[in-house]
Every structure is written in C-alpha cells, then in structure tokens.
Amino acid sequence: MSSKSDSSFLQFKNVKKSYDQKTLVVKDFNLDVKKGEFVTLLGPSGSGKTTVLMMLAGFESITSGDITIQGESIKRTAPYRRNIGMVFQSYALFPHLTVSENLGYPLSVRKLDKSDIKAKVGNYLKLIELEAFGDRYPGQLSGGQRQRVALARALIYEPRLVLMDEPLGALDKKLREQMQFEISHLHHRLGFTVIYVTHDQTEALTMSSRIAVFNNGVVQQCAPPDDLYERPSNAFVAGFIGENNFISGNVSAHKKKTVSVAVPGGRKIVAQNADVGSGEKNCIISIRPEKIFIQPTAHAYDNEITAKFVARYYVGDFIRYNFRLADRTEITVKVLNDLAAPEFSEDEDAKLVWLTKDCFAFRKERQ
Amino acid sequence: MSKFPHYFSIWDKASHYGLKWTAWAVLFFLMLPILVIIPLSFNVEPYFTFTDGMLRLDPDAYSLRWYKEIFSDDKWVLAIQNSFFIGIFAALLATVIGTVAAVGLSRPEMPFKRLITALLLSPMIVPLIIIAAGMFFFYTRFNLVGSYLGLIIAHATLGTPFVIITVTAALTGFDRSLYNAALSAGAAPLKAFWDIVVPLIRPGVISGGLFAFVTSFDEVVLVLFLAGPGQRTIPKQMFSGLREQINPTILAVATLLIVVSVAFLMTLEFLRRRAERIRSGQ
Numbered sequence: 001m002s003s004k005s006d007s008s009f010l011q012f013k014n015v016k017k018s019y020d021q022k023t024l025v026v027k028d029f030n031l032d033v034k035k036g037e038f039v040t041l042l043g044p045s046g047s048g049k050t051t052v053l054m055m056l057a058g059f060e061s062i063t064s065g066d067i068t069i070q071g072e073s074i075k076r077t078a079p080y081r082r083n084i085g086m087v088f089q090s091y092a093l094f095p096h097l098t099v100s101e102n103l104g105y106p107l108s109v110r111k112l113d114k115s116d117i118k119a120k121v122g123n124y125l126k127l128i129e130l131e132a133f134g135d136r137y138p139g140q141l142s143g144g145q146r147q148r149v150a151l152a153r154a155l156i157y158e159p160r161l162v163l164m165d166e167p168l169g170a171l172d173k174k175l176r177e178q179m180q181f182e183i184s185h186l187h188h189r190l191g192f193t194v195i196y197v198t199h200d201q202t203e204a205l206t207m208s209s210r211i212a213v214f215n216n217g218v219v220q221q222c223a224p225p226d227d228l229y230e231r232p233s234n235a236f237v238a239g240f241i242g243e244n245n246f247i248s249g250n251v252s253a254h255k256k257k258t259v260s261v262a263v264p265g266g267r268k269i270v271a272q273n274a275d276v277g278s279g280e281k282n283c284i285i286s287i288r289p290e291k292i293f294i295q296p297t298a299h300a301y302d303n304e305i306t307a308k309f310v311a312r313y314y315v316g317d318f319i320r321y322n323f324r325l326a327d328r329t330e331i332t333v334k335v336l337n338d339l340a341a342p343e344f345s346e347d348e349d350a351k352l353v354w355l356t357k358d359c360f361a362f363r364k365e366r367q
Numbered sequence: 368m369s370k371f372p373h374y375f376s377i378w379d380k381a382s383h384y385g386l387k388w389t390a391w392a393v394l395f396f397l398m399l400p401i402l403v404i405i406p407l408s409f410n411v412e413p414y415f416t417f418t419d420g421m422l423r424l425d426p427d428a429y430s431l432r433w434y435k436e437i438f439s440d441d442k443w444v445l446a447i448q449n450s451f452f453i454g455i456f457a458a459l460l461a462t463v464i465g466t467v468a469a470v471g472l473s474r475p476e477m478p479f480k481r482l483i484t485a486l487l488l489s490p491m492i493v494p495l496i497i498i499a500a501g502m503f504f505f506y507t508r509f510n511l512v513g514s515y516l517g518l519i520i521a522h523a524t525l526g527t528p529f530v531i532i533t534v535t536a537a538l539t540g541f542d543r544s545l546y547n548a549a550l551s552a553g554a555a556p557l558k559a560f561w562d563i564v565v566p567l568i569r570p571g572v573i574s575g576g577l578f579a580f581v582t583s584f585d586e587v588v589l590v591l592f593l594a595g596p597g598q599r600t601i602p603k604q605m606f607s608g609l610r611e612q613i614n615p616t617i618l619a620v621a622t623l624l625i626v627v628s629v630a631f632l633m634t635l636e637f638l639r640r641r642a643e644r645i646r647s648g649q
C-alpha cells in the first residue's frame with residue numbers, strides 16, 4: 001500500500017526466487033516492516049519461508065525484485081556486511097568455542113577492545129540468565145540454554161534486524177512456551193526489529209505484532225493476530241488460522257459489504273464479503289465453531305440453519321458437537337461447558353444460529 | 368556353568384571353536400612375518416635366523432649392533448633424512464591442495480563434481496608404474512628428474528587423494544549453518560573459514576596429512592624412477608641393501624619403521640576420538 005520508504009524500515013518489493021530457473025518457490029513477495037516490529041512469516045512447510053530469510057540474510061540470491069533496508073537495496077551488500085542477526089533452527093553454536101567465546105565472536109570480528117567484549121558478554125550472559133555457564137561448551141548445555149545463547153549471539157552486536165528461522169522448533173512444548181515469553185520480553189525491552197519464521201500458528205499469534213500468512217510463495221494476508229483470526233481476507237487464511245467450518249453456497253444478492261448466500265437447508269445466509277467479486281455465482285462461507293450457537297439460545301443471531309446431529313464429545317472446558325448439513329457438509333460447534341449444553345439423539349434436527357459479523361464469504365477455487 | 372546357551376548342540380560348540388581358532392590362525396599368519404623381524408634385528412650375529420643363544424634367551428646373544436650400524440653409515444643417515452624431508456614437504460603440499468579441493472568439492476554449487484573428484488582420486492587407482500613412467504618423461508622436460516622438488520611434487524600427487532577423502536568425510540558432518548552463522552556475525556568468508564571451518568575439520572586434515580606422509584615414506588616405485596643418488600630414501604636404500612650387503616641392518620630399519628607406523632596409527636586413533644568429542648561438543 002504505502003510505498004513511501006521513510007515509513008517502512010524493511011521492504012520486500014516483488015521478490016521472486018527460483019532455484020532451478022523453472023519453478024518459482026517465492027512468487028511475488030511484498031512486505032513492509034516498520035522499525036521495532038515483530039513480523040512473523042507463517043505458512044505450511046515447504047511454502048518458501050526459509051528461502052525468504054536466506055535471501056534477506058544474503059545466503060541465497062534474489063532471482064528478481066528487490067529488498068531494501070532504510071531505503072537502500074541490500075542486493076549488492078555481502079552477507080557479512082549486512083549487519084543482520086540470525087538465529088538458526090539448529091542453533092549453529094560454534095561447538096569448539098565456549099559460551100562466552102560464542103557470544104564474543106561477533107564483537108571480536110568487529111575488533112572491539114578485549115575489555116569491552118568481556119563487559120558486553122557479561123551483560124548478555126546476565127540477560128539470558130546463564131552467568132555461571134560462560135566457560136561451558138555448547139555440547140554441555142540443555143536445548144533451552146543453547147537456544148538462549150543463540151539468541152544472545154544474534155543480539156549482542158545490536159544488529160539492525162534479527163531473523164529467526166523456527167528457532168523453537170526443536171524444543172518441547174513447555175520450554176517452547178517459556179522461550180516464546182522470553183523472546184517477546186527481550187523484544188519489548190530492547191526494541192529490535194524481528195522477522196520470525198514458524199509453521200506453528202499459536203506461536204505466531206502470541207508473539208507477533210503482525211503475521212504474514214504465506215502459502216505457495218505468496219503472502220495471503222499480512223495483519224495483526226486478532227485481525228487475522230477475526231477478519232481473514234481469503235479462504236486459505238480462514239482455514240489455516242484456527243479451526244473453521246466451511247459451507248459452500250450460491251450467491252443470491254451481492255452488496256458492497258455483505259452477500260446473501262443460499263446454502264443447503266434452503267435458508268439464506270447473510271455473510272460479510274471478504275473477497276467475492278460482483279459477478280461470481282458460487283462462494284464459500286466460513287464460520288468458527290465457537291461463534292455458532294444451538295437453539296434455544298439467549299444470544300442474538302442473524303442467520304439460522306438446520307442440521308442433523310452426528311456426535312457430541314466431552315472435551316473438558318468445552319463440549320464439541322458434530323452436525324451434518326443436507327449435502328453432508330460437516331459442521332463443528334464448540335459450546336462452553338458452563339452453558340447449558342443440550343443432548344440430542346442421533347439424526348435429530350438442530351437449529352444452528354450465528355451473527356453476520358462472525359461469518360465471511362470467500363471466493364471459490366482460490367487455489 | 369557353560370558359557371553357551373542351553374540350546375547349543377555339540378556341533379554348534381565345535382563350529383564356535385573352529386571359527387575362533389581359524390580367526391587366530393589368520394591373524395597369526397598375517398602378523399608373524401612382521402613380528403619375527405623385531406627380535407631378529409637384535410641379533411648379535413650377522414644372520415637372518417635365530418641363533419641357539421637367542422632361543423636360550425641368553426642376553427649376550429642380543430645387541431643393538433645393527434642399530435648402531437644404521438646411524439654410522441652415511442648412506443642410511445642420508446636415506447633417513449631424505450625420507451623425512453621429502454615426506455614432510457610432500458605431506459604439507461598434499462594437505463593444502465587436498466583440503467582446498469575437498470572444501471570446494473563439498474559446495475553444492477560446484478559443477479562437474481564427480482568428474483573432478485575422479486580425476487583427483489585417480490593416483491590411487493592408476494598403477495604406480497604407469498604414473499612413474501609418465502612422470503619420468505614429463506619431468507625430464509623440466510629438469511625435475513633427480514631433484515628433491517620433483518620427488519616432493521610426485522609424492523604430493525599420491526598423498527592428495529588421502530587428504531581429499533579424510534577432509535571430505537570431516538566436511539560431510541559439517542553443518543553449513545555454522546559457516547553462515549559466522550558470516551552473519553560479520554566475519555568475512557576467509558575469516559569465517561579460518562575461525563570456524565578449519566578448527567572443526569582439523570582432525571580430518573591432520574589424519575589426511577599423516578596418510579600422505581606415510582604414503583611418501585614407504586613409496587619406492589616413483590623413487591626408483593625419479594630419484595638421483597642424492598635423493599635415495601629409506602625404502603630405496605633397503606631395496607638396494609637387500610642385494611648389496613645382506614645383514615640385519617635392514618631388520619633394524621624395518622623395526623624402526625614398525626615403531627613409526629604404530630605411532631602414526633595411535634595418533635590417528637587419538638585424532639578420531641577427538642573429532643568425535645568436538646562433534647558432540649564436549
């Protein structure tokens with residue numbers, strides 16, 4: 001949108017990448033990042049996320065397009081002159097150097113004084129709470145500790161940009177959550193700019209200021225986490241982020257903001273228009289399981305649909321229902337456990353209701 | 368109380384012992400010619416056989432006579448000096464060339480990888496006598512026959528494949544993101560290579576260098592073709608010694624060579640263990 005280079009710190013302009021000169025791995029990548037932002041590239045495995053980071057770090061060439069930092073193209077800058085910090089998925093700690101030597105390496109390369117290096121390494125060891133571990137070798141640390149050393153090594157020379165490629169992928173769930181918190185904390189405290197790569201949407205949602213959902217080498221949507229979840233701009237994003245129900249139907253009326261859709265069960269549904277063009281006849285409606293209510297309910301609603309009961313699962317904090325529409329589309333509903341959660345017998349008809357603001361109409365055949 | 372499982376029949380037990388004794392016999396057969404040299408080199412008499420005194424373990428039947436002989440004979444001293452001089456410089460040259468080649472060949476963007484590898488490794492496969500003949504004619508043009516430089520280059524050619532193989536093996540376990548990490552930390556490519564890659568592949572480099580040294584050290588065919596009288600090495604001296612003055616000096620030299628070889632083997636094993644430790648990052 002805004003292409004003024006002073007408003008954005010890092011800019012990808014129509015970046016394309018092909019490894020074999022035949023197929024494009026990154027098709028047309030555009031992204032503006034402001035200083036101090038925490039932007040996450042989220043996408044399925046093989047969607048080209050690592051490739052984007054590698055081009056930014058300079059380990060892969062850019063096939064076409066350009067990447068600029070502070071308005072200057074980085075294409076002609078060698079990787080070691082880019083002043084970009086990188087945290088690798090494998091940590092890439094130097095195994096023959098101690099923790100302190102690992103942290104000091106970027107500083108000694110920059111020819112800082114020995115005493116300055118020592119002081120700074122001390123500070124960062126304190127920051128990552130590994131003061132007592134300076135003389136250990138990476139092989140003598142646990143996974144979480146190595147991760148923190150890798151992080152500190154990427155931050156210690158205060159690079160203008162920090163890249164992280166699935167940095168928590170090798171940790172178990174509990175440690176991962178703790179490290180997510182620590183990275184966010186450091187980001188708030190030190191204010192560096194981050195490009196973070198992950199395929200874990202929970203991680204992306206909890207840490208990022210903005211998320212770029214990435215598929216097939218194209219950014220599908222780039223927005224803050226709540227926008228992404230509550231206002232997905234196309235069917236891929238709606239399906240990729242969180243759980244969703246999809247109902248296909250025929251467009252019967254097309255307004256600027258909303259569309260009316262005829263769905264199996266005969267009813268008309270009014271949904272917010274995400275990306276349905278004015279000429280299109282078919283569309284897909286998405287509605288999240290926790291936004292659907294089962295009649296009778298005290299909640300306000302705009303849309304109603306009749307479905308057959310299939311199953312009811314007790315999950316603990318909520319109850320999960322499966323229903324089926326006339327065309328065998330499965331509908332999942334989540335009901336909080338503190339509400340009255342009705343019982344049904346098999347094939348019994350139920351009325352499901354929801355608000356127009358919670359459901360979206362998407363173009364069909366996107367991919 | 369038998370060490371065999373209960374289901375073993377008499378035949379199973381027999382074949383167990385049969386296999387065991389065959390294995391020992393093979394080992395014995397391989398080692399005996401080498402081991403027998405060691406006591407014989409201490410023989411007081413100028414014979415290649417055990418004397419009665421030696422069999423009785425009479426101390427007077429043993430001596431260091433032949434060892435003294437080596438170091439008082441100018442020819443042997445020169446041969447030993449030459450062997451070490453040529454071996455060390457050939458190994459250094461092979462190590463540098465082999466390491467650089469292996470690093471280049473390990474890069475994914477390197478074209479014609481297989482062809483170049485095959486060419487570089489060919490001295491291991493081509494019969495030595497053919498290499499020797501080829502080099503002889505080639506070297507005559509450059510006046511390299513009968514020179515130290517000629518022999519050093521020739522032996523480095525033979526040693527390079529060993530270095531390529533050991534360094535390539537060390538590099539297969541090398542995580543390229545370590546090198547990238549050094550680059551992104553701000554190190555220029557050569558510095559990143561020197562600080563990060565070299566220390567991690569050093570055991571491979573050193574063991575390749577040792578192999579190259581040993582190759583040069585016991586090489587005789589190229590020496591016969593290319594060396595002048597000034598460049599005679601230990602193997603060549605032994606070769607002519609066998610014909611000229613047949614006495615146990617040769618056995619004493621052989622014993623020394625065995626000691627050197629064992630020392631090399633132990634160094635290699637030590638390096639291998641150290642490489643493993645570096646890998647696991649202890």
Ligand SMILES: Nc1ncnc2c1ncn2[C@@H]1O[C@H](COP(=O)(O)OP(=O)(O)O)[C@@H](O)[C@H]1O
Nearest residue numbers: 019020025043044045046047048049050051052
């Ligand atoms: N060095 C390479 N050479 C050829 N193809 C590659 C290379 N690296 C990645 N690819 C291909 O590019 C695509 C995207 O890979 P990658 O960027 O690693 O995806 P992600 O990080 O999102 O999992 C994959 O299909 C992969 O096979």
Ligand SMILES: [Mg+2]
Nearest residue numbers: 046049050051
């Ligand atoms: Mg990846």
